[in-house]
Structure formats: structure tokens, C-alpha cells
Amino acid sequence: MERVIIHVDMDYFYAAIEEREDPALKGKAVVVCMYSNRGESGGAVSTSNYIARDAGIRSAMPCKLAISKKPDAVFLPVRKAFYEEVSENVMEILRSNADSEEAFEKISIDEAFLEITESCNGDYDIAKEIGLRIKEEVKLKERITCSVGIGPNKLIAKMASSFRKPDGITVIRQEETEDFLKSMPVKKLWGIGKVTEDKLAEMEITTVEELAAFDVMELISVFGKKKGMWLKKAASGQDDSPVKERTASDQIGRMASLKNDSRNENMIFSLLDELMEDVIGKVKKRKVSFRSVTVTVIFSNFKTSTKSKTFNHAVNDREILDENAVELMKQFLEESTINFRRIGVRVGNLQESTGQKSLFDF
Ligand code: TTP
Numbered sequence: 001m002e003r004v005i006i007h008v009d010m011d012y013f014y015a016a017i018e019e020r021e022d023p024a025l026k027g028k029a030v031v032v033c034m035y036s037n038r039g040e041s042g043g044a045v046s047t048s049n050y051i052a053r054d055a056g057i058r059s060a061m062p063c064k065l066a067i068s069k070k071p072d073a074v075f076l077p078v079r080k081a082f083y084e085e086v087s088e089n090v091m092e093i094l095r096s097n098a099d100s101e102e103a104f105e106k107i108s109i110d111e112a113f114l115e116i117t118e119s120c121n122g123d124y125d126i127a128k129e130i131g132l133r134i135k136e137e138v139k140l141k142e143r144i145t146c147s148v149g150i151g152p153n154k155l156i157a158k159m160a161s162s163f164r165k166p167d168g169i170t171v172i173r174q175e176e177t178e179d180f181l182k183s184m185p186v187k188k189l190w191g192i193g194k195v196t197e198d199k200l201a202e203m204e205i206t207t208v209e210e211l212a213a214f215d216v217m218e219l220i221s222v223f224g225k226k227k228g229m230w231l232k233k234a235a236s237g238q239d240d241s242p243v244k245e246r247t248a249s250d251q252i253g254r255m256a257s258l259k260n261d262s263r264n265e266n267m268i269f270s271l272l273d274e275l276m277e278d279v280i281g282k283v284k285k286r287k288v289s290f291r292s293v294t295v296t297v298i299f300s301n302f303k304t305s306t307k308s309k310t311f312n313h314a315v316n317d318r319e320i321l322d323e324n325a326v327e328l329m330k331q332f333l334e335e336s337t338i339n340f341r342r343i344g345v346r347v348g349n350l351q352e353s354t355g356q357k358s359l360f361d362f
């Protein structure tokens with residue numbers, strides 16, 4: 001069966017999170033800056049929302065220049081740890097929509113590939129429905145938008161997701177790849193950097209169509225065998241690299257929704273128990289132990305909050321997970337009055353478990 005791959009890319013990620021957190025930012029230009037130790041005027045733009053982009057503000061631009069382009073924009077400092085938490089929640093949603101846990105590949109803080117060949121049975125109409133469902137789920141649970149690309153391989157899916165942005169979805173079937181690619185400039189081909197682009201320009205190759213038609217032996221003579229062959233294949237829309245987690249994830253977690261928004265302790269603790277059972281099963285299967293436990297609650301107003309506990313020693317006992325996760329959950333119940341919508345538990349700081357003592361042995 002032909003593969004079906006989805007690529008998801010969050011829209012103006014850091015700035016979108018800041019907009020979500022502060023409704024007063026709505027309608028304003030928002031610029032998230034990585035300030036250097038030289039103070040507020042030093043540093044570079046991490047990202048900005050689309051209103052700021054309309055004023056010519058771009059990632060990596062000096063903040064000073066950004067200020068001069070749009071003095072009335074709101075400039076905010078990067079809150080990386082917080083964005084990483086949101087990223088984890090988003091990735092959890094994406095992973096749960098892949099064919100299996102392994103058919104998922106996070107490629108950056110706000111981008112991932114998912115294989116859905118089995119889920120859609122190779123049918124692109126169903127694939128599109130899955131893509132729309134993912135967008136809805138992310139919007140509902142995290143209140144940010146993303147752009148989705150669907151294609152027969154990672155290369156096409158990745159390029160499709162940036163075709164309509166923000167909040168877009170683009171589906172490219174196998175038979176449409178040639179048309180999709182041909183008028184694109186070579187620099188749009190995922191994997192081609194400035195140096196390659198310049199070399200190709202010297203060879204009078206500027207569009208993907210020209211590259212696809214070029215003699216492969218000549219490409220090899222300029223770029224070497226591996227890259228020459230890759231260029232030829234990529235320009236023809238071919239890519240057989242698998243969707244696969246690159247580095248073993250440092251966390252194992254599960255999240256699920258309550259049957260309805262509630263603060264009912266029986267309901268919450270019984271779901272937590274199910275999630276922990278799942279997590280510990282994966283811990284044993286991967287033969288790892290963990291040094292931290294994190295509990296996440298998404299409230300009925302969609303606000304997300306996490307609490308963590310870190311130990312001195314790595315453990316892999318269900319009892320220790322249980323004790324800590326329950327305690328963290330009790331703290332949530334004590335501190336809040338809002339109903340819970342969704343809860344999650346995860347273990348982190350994983351290490352290999354071989355010859356490992358239990359905490360009870362210390
Ligand atoms: P991108 O996905 O490249 O950009 P984006 O999500 O802000 O916008 P788009 O809608 O075009 O996808 O990067 C993801 C995040 O990574 C971004 O929100 C901030 C961070 N980042 C930097 O800190 N510095 C950079 O130079 C870039 C490109 C991104």
C-alpha cells in the first residue's frame with residue numbers, strides 16, 4: 001500500500017502561545033525576542049505573529065531593527081521552558097493520532113511527522129479528515145493553530161504543510177507530486193540550503209522541474225554520489241525515509257480526557273490509575289527507570305498546568321509512581337476550583353534499567 005504521511009507545523013509558535021496567554025495581545029503585532037546579556041536592545045527575534053511579519057519583521061533579525069520597523073509592536077522575552085511544556089502537550093495529541101507510538105517523529109519544538117497509512121487505509125480522503133481532526137484537537141485543547149501537510153512521503157508532507165499557512169491544510173497525492181513541485185524554486189525543496197542553491201544557480205538550475213530533468217551523472221560529478229542522487233530523487237518527489245523517532249524520547253507519558261468535565265475524585269483517580277498502568281507498562285517494556293514524575297491537568301477553560309517531582313535515584317516501581325502522581329493530583333484538587341477536562345501523567349529523566357536497584361533498596 002502507498003504510504004500516507006502527515007507533517008504538522010505549529011503557526012508562529014512562540015508568539016501564538018503568548019497571544020493565547022494574554023487576550024489583550026489580540027490584534028497587535030507580537031514579537032518574541034531572545035535578549036542577549038546586553039539588555040533589551042540586544043538580541044534577536046525568535047519569532048513574531050503575522051501582523052508583525054506584515055511589517056517586515058523576521059526570525060533572527062536584530063530586535064533593534066524589529067523595533068524600528070514596528071515601534072508599537074509588543075516585545076516579549078522568550079519563555080522557552082513554558083513553550084516546551086506546550087510542545088509536549090501538542091506532541092502528545094499528534095502522537096495519539098499516528099498509526100502507532102513508533103510511527104511518530106518529532107523534528108523540532110513545533111513540528112512532527114506521523115504515519116497514518118493504516119489509520120486511513122491508504123485513502124487520502126480519510127487522511128484529510130484525520131488532518132482536520134488533528135487541527136481541531138490542537139485548537140480545542142491548546143488554543144493555537146497549526147498547518148498540516150499530507151503526502152506519500154516525508155518530503156512532500158513537509159513541503160505541503162508550508163504551502164498554506166497559517167491554519168492551512170494541503171493534501172498532495174502521489175499523482176499530484178510532480179505538478180506540486182515543478183514550479184517551485186529549488187530552495188523550497190526540503191533539505192536544500194543556501195550553498196546548494198547557489199551551486200545549482202551556477203548550473204542554471206533554479207526550479208525543481210529543471211533539477212528533476214537534469215542528468216544525474218552530472219549532478220553526481222558536482223555534488224558527489226550521495227547528494228547527487230538525493231537531489232535527483234528529491235526533485236522527482238521521491239523519499240523513502242521512514243517516520244521514526246530519532247532519539248529515544250526522554251519521557252513516557254499518557255493523557256486522556258475525563259468522560260465529562262469534572263472534579264469528581266473517583267473519576268479522576270480511576271483515570272489516573274489507568275494512565276499510570278499504561279505508563280509503567282511502557283517503562284518495563286523499554287527496560288528503563290525514571291527520575292521524575294509529572295502530572296498535567298487541562299481544565300475546562302483549557303488552561304493547562306503541570307506539577308512535577310524529581311527524585312535523587314532512578315526508579316521503576318509502580319508504587320512510587322502511584323504515590324507521587326496521586327499526591328501531585330491531590331495538590332491540583334486542593335488548589336483549583338475549576339473542573340478538570342483532561343489529565344496526563346508522565347515519567348522523565350529516563351535511564352536504562354539494567355542492574356538497577358529499586359528505591360526501596362536504598
Ligand atoms: P518556525 O516553525 O520556523 O516558525 P514559527 O512557528 O514561529 O512560524 P511559522 O508559522 O512560519 O511556522 O519555528 C518554530 C519556533 O522556533 C518559533 O516559534 C520560534 C523558534 N525559532 C527561533 O527561536 N529562532 C529562529 O530563528 C526560528 C526560525 C525559530
Ligand code: CA
Pocket residue numbers: 009010011012013110
Ligand atoms: Ca512553526
